[in-house]
Amino acid sequence: MQLLEAKKQFVQAWGALGSQWGINKTMAQIHALMMVSTEPLSTEEIMEELSISRGNANMNIRELTDWGLVTKVFKAGERRDYFVGEKEVWKIAKQVAKIRKTRELDPILKLLEQLKTVNAHIKNDELKHFQKMVNDVHKLAVNVDRLIESIFKAEESWFWDKILKIFTK
Amino acid sequence: MQLLEAKKQFVQAWGALGSQWGINKTMAQIHALMMVSTEPLSTEEIMEELSISRGNANMNIRELTDWGLVTKVFKAGERRDYFVGEKEVWKIAKQVAKIRKTRELDPILKLLEQLKTVNAHIKNDELKHFQKMVNDVHKLAVNVDRLIESIFKAEESWFWDKILKIFTK
DNA sequence: TATTGCTTTCAGTATTTTTTGAAAGTATAA
DNA sequence: TTATACTTTCAAAAAATACTGAAAGCAATA
Known part of the structure; x- marks a missing residue:
């Protein structure tokens, strides 16, 4: 299996698991995306990757931050916010x-x-x-x-x- | 607190807990009702107690039966089905x-x-x-x-x- | 201070899930 | 066989939940 396909499946599965346990699917998917990403991600990239709206991305990133699973990071020179997920x-x-x-x-x-x-x-x-x-x-x-x-x-x-x-x- | 009120709260809480964990609220409520009931219950009684429709009651009783948490029992002389929940x-x-x-x-x-x-x-x-x-x-x-x-x-x-x-x- | 780039909010919309209720099904009894 | 008592099904309706997108907010820089 190729990496890209594997990531996609992982994100999908995490989303499905979330749903079954009363957690918003998109929230779980964003979380999965961040788990497997080595680089910090911007809202833009998350929107792109999951084909979701800005509002949706924003709200679920915030929720994940509230849960303490995601942290905002600053990239030198960059104006936009980047986020990293807890990896452990x-x-x-x-x-x-x-x-x-x-x-x-x-x-x-x-x-x-x-x-x-x-x-x-x-x-x-x-x-x-x-x-x-x-x-x-x-x-x-x-x-x-x-x-x-x-x-x-x-x-x-x-x-x-x-x-x-x-x-x- | 009075027994009737306490039962109501228990059923409510069980339903809410279910929802939060991806289990249909009504299913959880029926289950709670059966946990605290000493007598077998009929579909009719469950409908009455939870103010739900026949179809809803029927489907969720079946689901609970599939989960192995509820059993159908026969009452002597009675034609309708009665159900008991696992109590342990x-x-x-x-x-x-x-x-x-x-x-x-x-x-x-x-x-x-x-x-x-x-x-x-x-x-x-x-x-x-x-x-x-x-x-x-x-x-x-x-x-x-x-x-x-x-x-x-x-x-x-x-x-x-x-x-x-x-x-x- | 104005512009630009980005974030947040939230009313409205879409989607998903649950519920209803009436009709069809089944079994017992008359 | 027909009536009666009950159960099951499922299309349609309602309710709950999630998502969109445009407008308002905010902060950095020109």
Whole structure:
């Protein structure tokens, strides 16, 4: 396979994966483009490469910047903005985990804790079951939360080494 | 908080969480409804509870059945179909992981393996960088794959016990 | 200060996804 | 066999989401 074709497929696949996980396709594609590019890219180049409008490119670059996956860089003599994507895959994974944890897991945890205070005059089966359910979900969420917290601190090879050793022992 | 209100919030939150992770909101809500319900539910009851159409209810119940999260049950004397949701949270998590791994992770792995065969006449930096990138992503994907495989086999408390021990040592 | 080159915004439009509801399908019972 | 009770399907409608492009903003230089 040729490099150009391979890049195209990588960008496509990244976009599709994004969609399936609630991330804007274009945002994921721009990210993929930046991952495989050695040079900083301008908005113009991204528009060109993905056949998208200026507005679309701009908004998604900003979103990626907000996620901490893309940084603005200045090129000597050049007036226009250039952007580089984080290249370290483990850092990318950690960053995505961090953002999504804050935005999605934390609020759910908060709600579950509230729901644990649910009460009723008559202690019937429905109530008991609801309480158990919420408790179980909460336990799982807390564990996932802890796991993610640990990931933040961990160095990649150490992390996988430890994790996978558990299951082969 | 009262039980009815708590249930409503739980269903709402589950739906929102689903949306954010590429799962149809209604599907997630039906699932939540079934998680907290002690009794089997009919299509009628689900329609009523969530204010959705028959078609919508039917299609999403089927989807949940395909995911292995909901089972059809027969009520003695009753003609209509009733459904029960899997109640064990760990089983639900495993099942979701299994389905999404097959549908999403496996194809990505396959593509990454293909992309590793990329070649070019001139061995320039762009090529080298692409190869490294694909390799790194592939490594991560393989590790995630292994982790999920391990989850399938693991019993919940054992799993978390082992995992969390690593990080407190 | 005016011009130029570039960035940002956002109302309107297009696309994608989800939902509806009525008709067709199926199975049980009369 | 026909009626009844229920389920499934799917074309069309609605809703949600993403994208465009032109106008407004901003900052560097002439």
